[in-house]
Amino acid sequence: MDMTGWQAGRIGQDTGRPAAEGLFRDFAQALRYWRARRGYSQLRLSAESGISQRHISFLESGRSQPSRELILRLGNALDMPLRQRNAMLLAAGFAPAYRERSLTDPELAAVRRALDFMLTQQAPYPALVVDRLWNLVMLNQPARRLMGWLLNLAPGQALPTEGVNVIRLMLDAHGIRPCLPNWQEVCADLLHWVQREAMADGPGSEATRLLESLLALPGVRQAARAVNPDSHALPFMTVTLHKGDTELRLFTTIATMGTPRDVTVHELRIESFFPADAGTAAWFQAQVCPDGASA
Template sequence: MDTRVAPQPPSPGDRLRSWRERRHLSQMTLALQAEVSARHLSFVETGRAQPGRELILRLADELEIPLRERNMLLRAAGFAPVFEQRRFDDPSFDPVRSIIDITLARHAPFPAYVIDRHWDVVCRNDGVPELYEGVDAALLVPPTNVVRLMLHPQGMAPRVHNLPSWRSHFVVQMRRQFELTADPQLGALLRETLAWPGGIGPIDESTGGPAMTLDIDTRIGRLSFITAITVFGSPVDVTLEEIALEVMHPANSFTEHAVRDAAAARAARRKGQETKG
């Protein structure tokens, strides 16, 4: 008979201490920021005192804990979660999805897509299908992961001219995101990414900004895009906090014309096929 005892889930105090240490804050510093005594905070972390709902939310705010984790912290303390967590296809998101759909459509024929906290594509337009030609079919199966699509040796990586810089761009962002969220799935993706061959080299911490240039070979020529990411900040909704819109703008006139000409040619072929049908 198995007599092993199942591990107990972390207590509210354990969770708060873990987040405080992740943020490199002392008890005294956090106590001052949250306007609570250091003694009481120490008692909370050791389990000698149970934190109230307001104190949990105040500490979570000072620690910049993600909303998903704040809900878990509240549950661990016996309180109901206060931040809504819905599927992206929930009808309540119709206004947000409408704005996103308009943005995706207007950005065509250039690529644009929405990603979640694990870099999986939630929705996208059909801009520049030539980018994905030659990519292993398994990497295109929904939900497509942008990191794997871009950096995996069987993805777009062999055609990316500035692969080391592009790889650094992703790695720096994932590291920062992991530091902020402590998401184990994101941590696994980061380790997976660092293990792939190709483009291996020192990580340039300066490449983790919101915009980055992608130079890639395709059958319509070497294309260059500037990417930019927009986040949907919301203080009360988990789903909106965890998604981001990424758009790719042409970085030079050749890319502008090549992409538009290729899109026009596809549209003409479709129109001809419909006429024949």
Template sequence: MASMMWRGMLLAMQHAQSFGEHLRSWRQRRRMSQLDLASEAGISTRHLSFVETGRAAPSREMVLQLAEHLELPLRAQNALLVAAGFAPRFGERALDDPDLAAVRAAMELVLKAHAPNPALAIDRCWNLVAANESALKLMGDVAPALLAPPANVLRASLHPDGLAPRILNLGEWRAHIFARLERQVDVTGDPALTDLLAELRTYPAHGAHAPPLREAAPVITPLKLKTAAGVLSMFGVTTLFGMPQDVTLDELAIETFFPADAASAEMLARL
């Protein structure tokens, strides 16, 4: 499987950037000069310049060292290695792989234990991996097409056939989602996230407007959702797996929601 993945990545890279271009792109994305990166990586600026221009070939150790100081996600580290002509370092198992059984069990335990509050697991593109019963109930009136696999939770949230008509602070929530996605794009350089952000921006805002920038930002942006029982106000917390050595785990997150007030806590308990 690893060799097949490597060959696939090599073919994909044939029409992509060279290693030097790839490295320079990440360095500039991180807003680092050649001097900054060279100093942190413990190499000369001259040598780094030669590597970026293709006049010198990096060793595998140097590629990993540069990737570490650029704080690249595991998928990007693999791509950088392949661009330099090396095999990827990190595997990418499917979540149903037997080696990830303990991870699946932990994820399901967290989702179940978080009830009656909503919780869901997502991949790097915000596609739904799993959800507890509370989260599924809140999405009960979302159009079936939006929940068909791979269901994207941001699309289901902001689409006019999704939760958007029931989000009372839609302008504020949209601004929060866009800002979060922009940061994620900046960190990962993932074109799929760039496309998702562009798509979400085309959705109608139902007359909602983001709060003026001059206004003080709230400590936490709540999701205010209209339900049959009343207005449900919640805030989210993201949980990541610590020190993952697999691309799938590096990109897996658990989004847990908590009631923002006593009335919302009572409402969730009655779900």
């Protein structure tokens, strides 16, 4: 199978560059954006941050310039993602406060071991680790086997862990979409995650570019508009996979790392798949292999 089509959609996770892009002209614009994003009045932000309303007004108008410590306090009060706190610091002329290490960095070895453990424990069911833009970082063997089967990969042709955007893989007509009878419902749910990141990052960001590229896929924009999220009877959305005589029904959980101080760690998502019915559970049990190890 030609994998170049859906691999080309990978955006983000570039190495060797700062942990945040300068998405704002200056600090005042960044502060106004994030206060509005959180729906805070200047009075509410003053109460949350311990900074006077008058000073916040001066900061937003550009009449006052912030210190590094004040920016970090505001970032905490506004519950901003670490990447966006770095962006606000950059907008004010300061260096980023939070590093963005590679997961292969020796300082993140304990994180890598924890992820390996969680992926292995999820067997015989699939599990993935993705970044905030759903670029694939790690996956366990059940996930690798499932994707290889759905994508008709040739024997010995492994799904790469680099260059794959999981959402594009699901929604691209050359990816898993032909195996998704309820792909429109899945589409609306997946786009929600990217839209949330795009709203947080603002215009011109990596998340915005990813969203635009996904909406440009044939049928995706129309599918997202057609779904009525209030019409479902189940308490969770199932992902239905159909190939040949096999139909699998799965639901997912998403976990994050606690108390992160690194941009990479803060943005990791562990998506675990569980069977929604006994037939799906039996199918995965039959696929068990002795190692069950993660990639």
